[in-house]
Amino acid sequence: MLKIVEFPRPRSEPGGEGQHAPLAERVRDFAALAAGKAEQADADGFLSPDVMAALHDQGLAMAPFPPMYGGEGLNEPERHGQLCATLRAIGAADLSVARLFEGHVNAVALVCRYGTAPQVSVLARKVESGALSGVWGADDAKGLRAVEDGDSGQWRLEGRKILASGAGFVTQPLVTATSEAGQILCLVDLSPGERSDTAGWTAQGMRSSATGTVDFSGLVLPAGRIIGSPGDFTRQPHFSGGAWRFCAVHVGAMERLADLFRDHLTFRRREGDPYQMQRVAQCVAAVTTARFWVEAAACGLASPQGDADRIVAFANLTRMVTERAALDVMEAVHRGVGLGSFMRPSPIERISRDLATYLRQPVPDLAMADAARSVLASEQPTSALWEPVG
Numbered sequence: 001m002l003k004i005v006e007f008p009r010p011r012s013e014p015g016g017e018g019q020h021a022p023l024a025e026r027v028r029d030f031a032a033l034a035a036g037k038a039e040q041a042d043a044d045g046f047l048s049p050d051v052m053a054a055l056h057d058q059g060l061a062m063a064p065f066p067p068m069y070g071g072e073g074l075n076e077p078e079r080h081g082q083l084c085a086t087l088r089a090i091g092a093a094d095l096s097v098a099r100l101f102e103g104h105v106n107a108v109a110l111v112c113r114y115g116t117a118p119q120v121s122v123l124a125r126k127v128e129s130g131a132l133s134g135v136w137g138a139d140d141a142k143g144l145r146a147v148e149d150g151d152s153g154q155w156r157l158e159g160r161k162i163l164a165s166g167a168g169f170v171t172q173p174l175v176t177a178t179s180e181a182g183q184i185l186c187l188v189d190l191s192p193g194e195r196s197d198t199a200g201w202t203a204q205g206m207r208s209s210a211t212g213t214v215d216f217s218g219l220v221l222p223a224g225r226i227i228g229s230p231g232d233f234t235r236q237p238h239f240s241g242g243a244w245r246f247c248a249v250h251v252g253a254m255e256r257l258a259d260l261f262r263d264h265l266t267f268r269r270r271e272g273d274p275y276q277m278q279r280v281a282q283c284v285a286a287v288t289t290a291r292f293w294v295e296a297a298a299c300g301l302a303s304p305q306g307d308a309d310r311i312v313a314f315a316n317l318t319r320m321v322t323e324r325a326a327l328d329v330m331e332a333v334h335r336g337v338g339l340g341s342f343m344r345p346s347p348i349e350r351i352s353r354d355l356a357t358y359l360r361q362p363v364p365d366l367a368m369a370d371a372a373r374s375v376l377a378s379e380q381p382t383s384a385l386w387e388p389v390g
């Protein structure tokens with residue numbers, strides 16, 4: 001059954017009450033709220049309207065825009081450290097919320113990078129008044145097609161997107177479509193619930209991410225809603241290099257699992273056991289290794305003199321390291337806590353389910369193989385491979 005959740009409009013205007021605290025403080029407050037609502041959201045299969053309203057009220061939805069559009073420049077290269085910390089904090093709180101925020105941040109970055117000033121301004125005004133964006137790239141076998149309607153500047157869409165998170169309430173999605181000239185990016189204006197169906201989202205985790213299909217057939221895009229030029233979406237190094245953002249979210253969830261494991265051991269007075277100590281050490285080492293990789297990947301993408309091939313290779317390896325670390329952390333926590341980590345409503349059970357699901361990202365083998373190919377093609381010694389990146 002189609003579930004339509006209308007989120008309330010933000011209570012405060014950007015720059016208004018509630019947004020004077022430093023961003024880190026607002027992120028902390030928002031993460032605490034999201035963490036407190038995560039269990040209920042998982043049980044309900046949809047996010048708390050309070051959390052989505054707070055994303056706007058705390059200024060986080062606007063934060064990725066440049067200051068000239070009313071944002072805080074969170075997507076600017078020099079702010080990559082703060083964006084990384086923000087994604088980790090929200091990932092630790094609720095992975096479904098973090099998925100939506102990460103998609104929104106990516107969409108805003110793409111519109112700012114490839115769109116015109118009026119297009120950025122239009123999106124910023126929509127977000128300011130309560131909308132959220134996201135990137136919907138996944139296709140079924142037919143894919144989404146876009147046909148230009150003469151010289152009108154309008155485009156007609158045919159087909160649907162699948163695995164679109166926030167389906168039903170992301171009302172300003174950036175969607176990829178195939179056109180005669182190649183793959184284009186369309187910024188679509190939807191009403192809540194329009195064209196979306198989340199009934200098929202039966203995954204074990206990420207239940208409240210509202211991941212579903214959105215059928216755009218027959219939709220006519222008004223002029224000015226095509227962002228950039230054909231091929232921009234997959235332009236490197238940003239296309240693959242941006243993977244560090246979802247890796248940061250995964251690191252946040254791992255950090256939370258490691259904390260829950262430690263709390264469990266001390267509560268049960270099992271912290272002195274050498275086998276458990278070994279698990280704690282392995283967990284923290286794995287999480288911290290992934291965090292260092294993610295921070296280096298973010299730094300590499302932000303670096304103005306970075307070499308695109310190396311940034312991409314490093315990001316691909318970061319995906320591999322992060323996935324491995326997450327699988328290792330989950331195994332150690334499950335073995336160390338035992339059956340309790342599989343019992344509801346243990347947060348370990350929910351976070352593990354969410355993380356195991358969200359870890360499934362596109363073409364992991366290809367990402368790893370591309371990184372290996374890049375290393376094999378390089379004449380640099382391993383010691384100097386990443387000098388311009390990390």
Ligand SMILES: Cc1cc2nc3c(=O)[nH]c(=O)nc-3n(C[C@H](O)[C@H](O)[C@H](O)COP(=O)(O)OP(=O)(O)OC[C@H]3O[C@@H](n4cnc5c(N)ncnc54)[C@H](O)[C@@H]3O)c2cc1C
Nearest residue numbers: 135136137138163164165206357358360361362363364365
């Ligand atoms: C919670 C959640 C939210 C999401 N939200 C969005 C969203 O908002 N927008 C969006 O665009 N997408 C979204 N996605 C989809 C996501 O980006 C990926 O497309 C999807 O998760 C990949 O799933 P997969 O494991 O089937 O990938 P696949 O790429 O099919 O990988 C599965 C396995 O097959 C292997 N493989 C892949 N291709 C080949 C091949 N040609 N030959 C042999 N082996 C191959 C891979 O290496 C891997 O081992 C979401 C996914 C999740 C889990």
